[in-house]
Amino acid sequence: MLFELEKINKNFEIAGTKREILKNISLKINKGESIAIIGPSGSGKTTLLNIIGTLDLPSSGLIKFNNVDLKKHSENQLAEIRNQNIGFIFQLHHLLPQLSLLENVLVPTIPQKDKSKRKSAQKRAMNLLNDLGLIERINQRPGQLSGGECQRAAVVRALINEPSIILADEPTGSLDNKSAEQIGKLLSDITKNHNIATVVVTHSTKLANMMDKVYRIENGNLIVNVK
Numbered sequence: 456m457l458f459e460l461e462k463i464n465k466n467f468e469i470a471g472t473k474r475e476i477l478k479n480i481s482l483k484i485n486k487g488e489s490i491a492i493i494g495p496s497g498s499g500k501t502t503l504l505n506i507i508g509t510l511d512l513p514s515s516g517l518i519k520f521n522n523v524d525l526k527k528h529s530e531n532q533l534a535e536i537r538n539q540n541i542g543f544i545f546q547l548h549h550l551l552p553q554l555s556l557l558e559n560v561l562v563p564t565i566p567q568k569d570k571s572k573r574k575s576a577q578k579r580a581m582n583l584l585n586d587l588g589l590i591e592r593i594n595q596r597p598g599q600l601s602g603g604e605c606q607r608a609a610v611v612r613a614l615i616n617e618p619s620i621i622l623a624d625e626p627t628g629s630l631d632n633k634s635a636e637q638i639g640k641l642l643s644d645i646t647k648n649h650n651i652a653t654v655v656v657t658h659s660t661k662l663a664n665m666m667d668k669v670y671r672i673e674n675g676n677l678i679v680n681v682k
């Protein structure tokens with residue numbers, strides 16, 4: 456089991472009023488499995504994704520990564536787990552405008568001090584950029600590329616440290632139908648070819664249905680396999 460959430464609750468307190476956003480959510484995520492999380496705006500999808508991505512803590516409940524309780528790790532260890540094991544993709548690609556495409560996808564490897572590992576990351580970047588049809592764009596800056604090309608580069612950046620899980624929040628929210636479909640297929644293929652897990656949060660039923668399993672958040676509860 457890669458990730459296991461057990462009876463997670465998440466509350467936010469604003470001006471003394473407590474709101475229960477996630478209620479008693481349990482979820483298992485395996486390698487090689489792609490899952491989609493759907494639900495209305497404000498239902499808690501991003502909140503859940505942030506908890507899986509160790510960016511936020513649940514109010515109660517247990518999260519295990521590779522069978523170890525995340526609470527057993529220090530803040531530094533969590534940062535390392537995040538950098539080494541989790542690839543993030545957002546609605547907007549967040550590529551840095553002053554860097555070339557190749558430089559952008561290598562940003563997550565900057566903390567790597569080992570020269571040979573940096574070299575192999577560079578090789579991996581070239582292979583991935585080639586696979587994703589971006590090899591002729593590597594010296595261009597994001598401003599000189601289409602939205603779909605930038606989002607594909609964001610996928611390469613998420614994969615560069617060979618993560619065990621990809622977390623994507625509305626990855627196709629800013630794309631046209633054709634580019635959105637391409638990203639959906641890419642995410643589902645990558646999950647199988649790299650034997651990683653993928654969690655996609657989306658409002659698009661079409662994208663959701665491209666994943667192996669679809670979950671819906673409704674009134675704070677996680678409803679399983681609504682596909």
Ligand SMILES: Nc1ncnc2c1ncn2[C@@H]1O[C@H](COP(=O)(O)OP(=O)(O)OP(=O)(O)O)[C@@H](O)[C@H]1O
Binds near residue numbers: 467496502503
């Ligand atoms: N840090 C926070 N403090 C207080 N309330 C928060 C915080 N983060 C999120 N919320 C609230 O929790 C609820 C769920 O937010 P979340 O961002 O998870 O929704 P979502 O399902 O991702 O919505 P969308 O589809 O619009 O992105 C919202 O009502 C939001 O206002």
Ligand SMILES: [Mg+2]
Binds near residue numbers: 500501502624
């Ligand atoms: Mg959201």
